Amino acid sequence: MTSFRHIFKNIYKPSIMMALSAFIMLTPLAAKGAHQAQKENTIKSEKKETKKSTKSETKIEVKPSIPLADHKNRGKVFLEEGDSLLRHEGNDYFTLIGTKNKVKFRHGDMFLTCDSAHFYDTQNSFNAYGNVHMWRGDTLNVHADSLNYNGIDEHAVLYAYEGNKVKLINKDVKLETDIFEYDLKQELGFYTTGGVMTDKQNRLESEEGDYSPATKQANFYGNVFLEHNSDGVISTVSTEALHYSTLTKIANIDTDAIIESDGTTIKTSNADYNTNLNLAQLKSPSTIANKDGTIYTDFADYNTATHFAHLKSPSKIVNNDGTIYTDDGEYNTSTKIATLYNRSKILTTDNKTLEGDTLFYDRNNGYGEAYGNMVIIDNERKTELRGDYGYYNEVIDSAFVTGNALVLEYSKGDTLYMHGDTIRGFRVINEIISNPNDSITTTSLDTTHFIVVHPHVRMFRSDIQGVCDSLTFRQQDSLLVMNKYPIIWSGGNRQIFGNVIEIHFNDSTADWARLPDTGFAAEHIEGDFYNQLSGKEMFATFENESIKKLNISGNVLAIYLPLESDSTYNKIVNVESSFLEAHFNEQTLERCKIWSQSNGTVTPLYLAKKSLFFLPKFKWYESIRPKYPMDVFNVSPEMEEMLRGGSNNTPTSRTLQK
Numbered sequence: 001m002t003s004f005r006h007i008f009k010n011i012y013k014p015s016i017m018m019a020l021s022a023f024i025m026l027t028p029l030a031a032k033g034a035h036q037a038q039k040e041n042t043i044k045s046e047k048k049e050t051k052k053s054t055k056s057e058t059k060i061e062v063k064p065s066i067p068l069a070d071h072k073n074r075g076k077v078f079l080e081e082g083d084s085l086l087r088h089e090g091n092d093y094f095t096l097i098g099t100k101n102k103v104k105f106r107h108g109d110m111f112l113t114c115d116s117a118h119f120y121d122t123q124n125s126f127n128a129y130g131n132v133h134m135w136r137g138d139t140l141n142v143h144a145d146s147l148n149y150n151g152i153d154e155h156a157v158l159y160a161y162e163g164n165k166v167k168l169i170n171k172d173v174k175l176e177t178d179i180f181e182y183d184l185k186q187e188l189g190f191y192t193t194g195g196v197m198t199d200k201q202n203r204l205e206s207e208e209g210d211y212s213p214a215t216k217q218a219n220f221y222g223n224v225f226l227e228h229n230s231d232g233v234i235s236t237v238s239t240e241a242l243h244y245s246t247l248t249k250i251a252n253i254d255t256d257a258i259i260e261s262d263g264t265t266i267k268t269s270n271a272d273y274n275t276n277l278n279l280a281q282l283k284s285p286s287t288i289a290n291k292d293g294t295i296y297t298d299f300a301d302y303n304t305a306t307h308f309a310h311l312k313s314p315s316k317i318v319n320n321d322g323t324i325y326t327d328d329g330e331y332n333t334s335t336k337i338a339t340l341y342n343r344s345k346i347l348t349t350d351n352k353t354l355e356g357d358t359l360f361y362d363r364n365n366g367y368g369e370a371y372g373n374m375v376i377i378d379n380e381r382k383t384e385l386r387g388d389y390g391y392y393n394e395v396i397d398s399a400f401v402t403g404n405a406l407v408l409e410y411s412k413g414d415t416l417y418m419h420g421d422t423i424r425g426f427r428v429i430n431e432i433i434s435n436p437n438d439s440i441t442t443t444s445l446d447t448t449h450f451i452v453v454h455p456h457v458r459m460f461r462s463d464i465q466g467v468c469d470s471l472t473f474r475q476q477d478s479l480l481v482m483n484k485y486p487i488i489w490s491g492g493n494r495q496i497f498g499n500v501i502e503i504h505f506n507d508s509t510a511d512w513a514r515l516p517d518t519g520f521a522a523e524h525i526e527g528d529f530y531n532q533l534s535g536k537e538m539f540a541t542f543e544n545e546s547i548k549k550l551n552i553s554g555n556v557l558a559i560y561l562p563l564e565s566d567s568t569y570n571k572i573v574n575v576e577s578s579f580l581e582a583h584f585n586e587q588t589l590e591r592c593k594i595w596s597q598s599n600g601t602v603t604p605l606y607l608a609k610k611s612l613f614f615l616p617k618f619k620w621y622e623s624i625r626p627k628y629p630m631d632v633f634n635v636s637p638e639m640e641e642m643l644r645g646g647s648n649n650t651p652t653s654r655t656l657q658k
Contacts, residue, residue, distance in 0.1 A: 077124045077151040080104040080111075085119075093126075094119040101131050107151050110136045110184055114147070124151035132158065134182075139213040141169045142182065142189075154184040166191075170213040173199045173246045187214040199246055201275050203227045206242075216247035226251055228275045235261035235304045237273060249276045261304035264290045264333060278305035290333055293319025307334035321363050321394075322348040329359075336363035343373075353377040354392050366394030374401065376425075381475065382411035383451075385423055397449065399425040404633065407451065412507055416461040419632035420453035420471065448476040455643065457482070458632040463545050464510065465489045465626045468501075469643045478505040485642055488513075489625050491587070493524040497621070498538070512541045519552070520617050525561055529569060532559040532615045535580070546587050552580040556594065557615050572608050575600035 079085075081104035082096040096103045101113040105126055115130030128147040134156060135141045144158035144166040158166045158180045168175040168182075168189060177195030182188070190210035197204045197211065197218060207222030219242075226237035226244070239257035244250070251273040259266035259273060259280055270284035280302045282288075288295040288302055288309060297315035302308070309331045317324035317331055317338070324331070326344035331337070340346075340359040346368050347353050354361075355377075356370030369391040370376075376385040376392050376399050388403025400422070407418040428448045454470035469484035479502060482488070486501040498515035505511065519538030523531040536554030540547055558575040577598035583590045594600075603612055624639040626632050 075124075077105060077107045077119075077121075077126065077149075079119055079121075080106050081113075082117075092120060092122065094121065101133065103128070105149075107149075107154070107184075110134065110140070110154075112147070112149070125149055126151075134158070136184070139170060139187070140182070140184075142180065143167045143169070144180070156182045156184070158182070168211065168213075170211075170216075170246070173197065173211075173213075173216075175209075175211055175218075186212075188212045197244075197246075199249070201228060201230075201249060202244075202251075204242070204244060211246075216245055218244045218246060220244065226273075228278075230275075230278050230305050233262050233305060235259065235275075235278070248274070250274045259304070262307070264288060264302075264304065264307065266302060277303070279303050288333065292333070292336060293317060293321075295331065295333070306332070308332050319363070320349070321366070322346060324361065326359075337361070338363070348394050350394065350397075351379040352392065352394070353379065356390075368392045368394075376401070381449075382409065384408040384410075385425065387423070397425075397427040399423075405453075406632070407453065412509065414462055415629070416459060416464075417626075417629045417632050418453055418457065418459040418471070420457045421455055422453070424450075424452045426450055426452075448474060450474055456635045456639070458626050458635065458639075460626040460629050460632050463490060466501075467621075467624055467626070467639060479503070480505065485645075487621050487624075489622075494521070495523075495621065496521045496538075497619070509545060510542050512539065514539045520615070520619075521550075522618065522620065524620070525569065528613060529561050530559070530614070530618070530620070531561060532618055533557070533580070534615050534617055547584050549584070550580075550582040554578065556580045558594075558600075559613065559615055560589075560592075569605065571602055571604050572612055573600060573602050574612055 079096070081098070081102060083098040083102055084096070086095045086097070087093075088095070096117045096119055098115060100115055103114050103117050105112045105117070105119075105128070112128060112132065112134045114128035114132045117129065118127040120126060126149050128149070130145065132144040132147045133142070134144075134147065142158055145161040145164055146159045148157045149155070160166045160178055165176040166178065166180040168180065175189075175195060175197045177191040178193040180189055180191050188210055189212075190208070192208045194207050195205070195209050197209070204218070204220055204224070204226045206220035206224040209218060209220040211218040221241050224237070224239050224242045226242060228235040237251060237253070237257055237259050239253055239255055241255045242257075243252040243254070253268065253271045253273065256269045257267075257271065259268070259271075266280060266282070266286060266288050268282050268284055268286035270282075271286070272281040272283070273279070274281070282297065282300045282302065285298050286300065288297070288300070295309060295311070295315060295317050297311050297313055299313040300315065301310040301312070311326055311329045311331065314327045315325070315329070319336075324338060324340065324344065324346050326340045326342070328342040329338055329340035329344055338359070338361040340361065341357070343355065343357060344359050345353060345355040346359065346361055348366075353376070354368040354370055354374075356374040357372030358370070360369040361367070371389055374387050374390040376390060378384070385399055385401045385405070385407055387401035387405040390399065390401035392399045402422045405420055405423040407416075407423055409416040409418070426449070428450065451473040452471070457468045457471045459466045459471075466482060466486065466488040468482040468486035471483070472481045473479070474481070482501040482503075485497070487495065487497040488501060488503075489495050496513070496515065496519065498519040499517040500515065502514040502516065503510050504513070515538040518534075518536060520534045521532070521538065525531060533550070533552060533556070535552035535556045537552070539551045541549045556575070556577040556579060558573070558580065560573040560575070561569045562571065562573065564570055575594060575598065577594040578596040579594065581593045583592075621642075624636055624642070626634075
């Protein structure tokens with residue numbers, strides 16, 4: 001915006017020079033000039049002219065008179081009052097002398113009083129000296145030590161003696177400067193010699209400035225400094241240009257600026273600062289920083305009194321505790337509490353991410369809560385928790401998810417999907433360890449991290465699937481424990497179930513499994529033919545994702561259909577023993593050892609009775625097996641019935657009559 005001050009500076013330079021030349025010709029009867037040097041020049045000039053001609057300086061005393069005319073006429077400057085009016089021969093101005101403030105002029109609705117003046121009647125102008133007071137209604141009220149007024153252009157230049165200031169007062173607004181120019185036509189005043197404007201709330205200082213009492217709009221340029229006091233809290237603005245409304249108390253910033261308040265520093269280049277509301281509206285790439293961190297944003301509102309930031313564009317909040325990403329959020333830089341919307345994200349220092357449609361985050365307490373499409377990502381452990389609602393506590397490293405809850409584990413490329421009604425992750429401190437050294441003793445924690453899923457647990461990975469009522473994963477030793485009706489499927493035709501199943505992972509690949517309390521393993525051959533094993537305890541080891549060895553102890557029962565050389569099955573083997581050890585090569589049984597009170601039979605299939613085909617606890621649960629990743633959410637009525645222990649715990653068993 002182009003300021004009128006630059007226009008006036010050039011337009012009125014000749015008139016100012018004319019006024020200054022008139023000022024030099026002051027008689028000793030007039031008041032002092034604006035500066036001591038001018039006063040000395042005036043005295044020297046008068047002494048010089050006195051020597052030239054005493055006759056030409058005969059003074060003519062004229063009684064002040066008020067012409068019978070319309071004094072509201074803006075085309076004429078009227079002399080309204082004065083104790084005496086004198087004129088030197090050869091001069092084109094009258095000298096007016098009065099007691100304090102007794103000389104009075106009027107130009108339209110503008111009035112001026114002073115102690116003395118030079119009145120250029122034919123030029124419609126005057127110079128005023130001593131206790132100068134110019135006013136217009138309730139908008140313009142200026143005090144100065146001297147003034148030059150050009151009535152044709154309606155332009156005034158006001159001066160202050162050394163140690164004094166020109167003062168413009170507009171209700172609660174005061175502007176002080178050394179030299180002040182005012183254009184009555186435009187109702188605009190400006191200064192170029194440094195000035196200070198104050199109102200009830202703010203103080204503004206600059207090298208140059210202009211002010212319109214009518215519009216209440218002020219513009220400041222060059223080393224602009226705004227100071228705002230709100231209940232004892234001082235806020236400041238430092239910039240090179242600022243536009244300020246004394247009516248709304250809003251400062252408009254359109255160049256590089258720094259706003260400082262109560263330990264917070266804002267850097268911006270385009271902003272509106274409402275000092276009534278203590279609200280900075282940032283409209284360009286900006287930073288909001290304090291000792292605890294920095295906000296990077298393009299559009300935001302920041303309240304310097306409440307320390308509350310409303311972020312309206314893609315923004316980043318960074319401190320020692322982590323980073324927050326949002327494009328619609330609220331953050332208190334003092335309490336470090338955030339409420340975030342529109343899929344915001346929190347990245348913690350321990351490399352975890354919390355994301356959701358709506359987030360609540362207490363940074364001091366390390367607590368984050370998410371609503372709608374929540375995701376917690378553990379980047380170190382390569383796991384994710386997803387759900388409709390959840391929370392994460394950084395301090396105790398705990399998490400909770402519910403509503404379409406899902407765990408994803410992808411440390412080795414192939415992702416494990418695991419679902420339950422609720423999923424919890426938490427840390428248990430096993431031991432506090434002291435670590436002494438030469439100077440100080442430090443401590444560290446021996447901890448174990450757990451994931452607990454329950455109820456209605458379903459999981460899927462390309463090489464393994466499973467269901468149970470509850471599941472615990474201990475990450476310290478990568479041990480997965482499935483409780484209450486656990487079932488595991490592998491390959492296309494193998495199934496294991498028991499009361500408890502334990503699976504140990506090495507680099508996310510199962511290296512052994514144990515069924516400590518009753519185990520049953522079955523492999524579908526074809527039709528109604530199944531290889532089956534059962535016992536009190538089972539232990540299997542794996543290699544390259546295939547079973548390598550199987551040990552069964554206690555009440556071992558086995559049904560086995562050996563594959564003939566022509567790839568057919570023509571006999572069935574039934575075994576009872578106390579112990580069994582089987583070795584496999586790429587899923588094929590190489591050898592089997594049984595011992596201690598063992599007995600068994602080998603029966604041709606065409607002679608075998610149906611009772612020889614199935615062990616007493618045989619059940620085949622293929623109908624509830626997860627078939628693909630998102631199938632983990634499909635908890636069927638059959639699975640519900642099984643977990644309740646109903647219908648003989650056989651939702652889709654293929655047990656045949658003996």
